[in-house]
Amino acid sequence: MTSTGGPAVSVLGGGAWGTALANAAARGGHRTLIWSRDPAVVDEINRKRSNERHLPGCRIQDGVMATAALSDAALGGIVLAVVPAQSLRRVAEQIQPLIARGTPLVVCAKGIERGTGRFMTEVVAEAAPNAVPAILSGPSFAADVEKGLPTAVTVAAADEALARQIAEKLGTPTFRLYHSTDMRGVEIGGAAKNVLAIAAGIVAGRRLGASASAAIAARGFAELMRFGRAFGANPETLMGLSGLGDLILSCSSSQSRNFALGLALGEGKGLDLLSGKGALAEGALTAEILVEKARSKGITMPIAEAIDAVLGGLIDVNQAIAQLMARPQRAE
Ligand SMILES: NC(=O)C1=CN([C@@H]2O[C@H](COP(=O)(O)OP(=O)(O)OC[C@H]3O[C@@H](n4cnc5c(N)ncnc54)[C@H](O)[C@@H]3O)[C@@H](O)[C@H]2O)C=CC1
Numbered sequence: 001m002t003s004t005g006g007p008a009v010s011v012l013g014g015g016a017w018g019t020a021l022a023n024a025a026a027r028g029g030h031r032t033l034i035w036s037r038d039p040a041v042v043d044e045i046n047r048k049r050s051n052e053r054h055l056p057g058c059r060i061q062d063g064v065m066a067t068a069a070l071s072d073a074a075l076g077g078i079v080l081a082v083v084p085a086q087s088l089r090r091v092a093e094q095i096q097p098l099i100a101r102g103t104p105l106v107v108c109a110k111g112i113e114r115g116t117g118r119f120m121t122e123v124v125a126e127a128a129p130n131a132v133p134a135i136l137s138g139p140s141f142a143a144d145v146e147k148g149l150p151t152a153v154t155v156a157a158a159d160e161a162l163a164r165q166i167a168e169k170l171g172t173p174t175f176r177l178y179h180s181t182d183m184r185g186v187e188i189g190g191a192a193k194n195v196l197a198i199a200a201g202i203v204a205g206r207r208l209g210a211s212a213s214a215a216i217a218a219r220g221f222a223e224l225m226r227f228g229r230a231f232g233a234n235p236e237t238l239m240g241l242s243g244l245g246d247l248i249l250s251c252s253s254s255q256s257r258n259f260a261l262g263l264a265l266g267e268g269k270g271l272d273l274l275s276g277k278g279a280l281a282e283g284a285l286t287a288e289i290l291v292e293k294a295r296s297k298g299i300t301m302p303i304a305e306a307i308d309a310v311l312g313g314l315i316d317v318n319q320a321i322a323q324l325m326a327r328p329q330r331a332e
């Protein structure tokens, strides 16, 4: 409990990642409250101690409760924002009048806001100025973290002491948090890797071979680095967990929803995959704005551009591959 009587940790969003993070926090001994807009999820977590729709098979820890009242979640000592990137502003606006000045609001979503081009911590700064923005990202499938399989991620805040405090609080023996002050680097790593994971999935779905998979990941990483540098990220951050680390994970496993989307496209499935209520593939929502931001800085991102063009229906997968292979020869 905090001095205000609120939970030690609040989680906004009762999806896969929110549920896994809430359970991890509770395993670390913290009373944790999940806020979900879906009353059925709140009820299932509180009564059945499960969240079958979002994280099948998980058992909700004793220290976790759920609520439909955002005002209760706003009392958390640390508040984690675990809704999709495009919903972050709406949720941040909702919590702004309820949250005490200075409360850390740690974004755990991976994306860039469409329309505005804002990075995740910029959205928080604009929409919830009472809160102190922070960002958590790195290689971490919700199902793995939930099973207690070990991984490491990075949490960044402008104030190093705060980043360290959050890392200490959320860390467990199987969920290791590094801390950083490079918010921009951490949020770019998470957003860009999702787009590149779609490309890696296409390569796998088209059965282009292991060599092509390695080449697309390496050239994708070069694009991520170029973009990050241009937007003020520290290259060392991008070579860490929330850049290279997450790219390796998401470009190599069909457990990644972004990779799985690419896989399906590579196997010849149509773009109607993108309509309807399928699994959340953040990269499909980030590709266009990522490319737009890159162009605004004069950066070329041929793989991300090809994914944007495929998702926009401008070219098909075969044309995208041909275009990438036909690019003028250049120095690495
Ligand atoms: N699932 C995973 O393994 C990981 C996911 N992430 C990131 O976490 C974010 C969330 O992903 P998941 O939890 O997997 O998605 P999910 O689809 O399982 O859950 C999203 C949740 O957000 C809620 N939501 C959506 N819009 C909302 C709104 N306007 N107001 C309130 N609630 C809203 C939904 O009801 C749902 O409960 C994404 O940005 C994703 O990239 C990051 C690391 C791992």
Ligand SMILES: O=C(CO)COP(=O)(O)O
Pocket: 110, 138, 139, 140, 141, 142, 194, 197, 246, 249, 250, 255, 256, 257, 258, 259, 280, 281, 282
């Ligand atoms: O971000 C993730 C792992 O670090 C989850 O990846 P997907 O969103 O592609 O499933």
